[in-house]
Amino acid sequence: MTNKDEPSRHLQRRRLRGENAMNLGNLIHSSLPRLAPARSNSSFRDNGCENAAAIEARNVNFSISTRQGATVPILTDCSLTVPSGQLWMLLGPNGCGKSTLLRILAGLLTPTNGKVYVKRPKNYVFQNPDHQVVMPTVEADVAFGLGKSGFTSMEVRSKVLKALDAVGMSDYMQRPIQTLSGGQKQRVAIAGALAEACKVLLLDELTTFLDESDQIGVIRAVKNCLEKSEEVTALWVTHRLEELEYADGAIYMEDGKVIKRGDPMRIMNFIRAKQSSYSNQINS
Template structure:
């Protein structure tokens, strides 16, 4: 079953040049897709169109096979959560606990049940020990994990992460990536859309969509899309490190079909 379907979607900020140009794709229930592309390719605009923050110029958006219009847009918005690039722009409460609870309060969630929910989703992102802390005192990675908890607590059917690690240091990126992988692994019905310009991050997903100048230029499994060196080079993108390293290994006779660093190490060790 398709959780989300985009048909011939187009959008322009100035009614002249198209930022999103006749894009079509489908996302299955529980699928994890990455949308990659250089800055200005239309990735974040597409995310805003999906959740209704922008009005499309033309095309159709379907949620559970039902077309989304202005009349029923709230149905999609209540079942979709978006985590933005800058975690500082998402904090409202004076403590981590307040921030995670904010969305539930807006939905009039029963107060006597709220604490249990807060603790559950704080634990899911590894932030249980920080509930009484002020968000301003957290690291970038910790802030982004709080933002993800605040999204998950709403129990969305689609979670969109828009450049969620782009402002983080390497340690913060690594931690958030692990959280994203675990969320996908443990929430089989949650449809996950990761928008990123980090090619290595896209390896986490089931399918990769590549945007360039508002057009969808390629889609498929990570191993197929992210090995297309010619296509990536034309878009000023590099192959993931693991594939570049694997290519060098093949030159010296070490065969590898690794999808991550751990598998690369195993292949090198096995070749000894």
């Protein structure tokens, strides 16, 4: 790819923020088979499924077809509910389907069948911040999604400052992006979502590539966002059990299914018991 192509590639990535995620997501996944659409959000709400939940999925299934024509199930009858204003974490072994489920909630994938409701506007934040934070400075990056919203320059700056303050990055407005750590870039990505007044944050393993200091900084930034605005809800995909202490609730998946959900500490104990049982089987 030439340097001439670079801005275009970055803009495509950045447009995954907010409602534009669905259009580009369909482009990214155009190699997947065409699947029967899930019932719309509006019909889901009409049936009384919204209640106080910001995120809800019922009996969601997702399958793909191989080149040989075989159907491979990825998700099977997955159901979950995340109450408004809370941080919930989605855990499970590698390949269990948690990131696929998150992408369905974001609108990047269409389920084979099932019902999905996510309060709008919603924003999907990547595992790798370099796929989303692309402008030269922190202020320009957070303001990116506000460019066509009809706000005055003063209104944009006010929204940017408020969003950066929520993630503890207000002192970094003029900093070049390339001088930031991985955790700081993740916080800028979250600020960009908040500046666009999102109601739901869908967070895909944000701390995978971060050291312990940046990991804690990102988690605290998300918690601070929720504490400052009761309207913001977050679903966080993670594989780190220690992050559960920051959650209001947790969901555990295995083999494409939701196995258990509820209190974070109960989920943690459940997972540790499974790990211990597996270790004992291996050792014996």
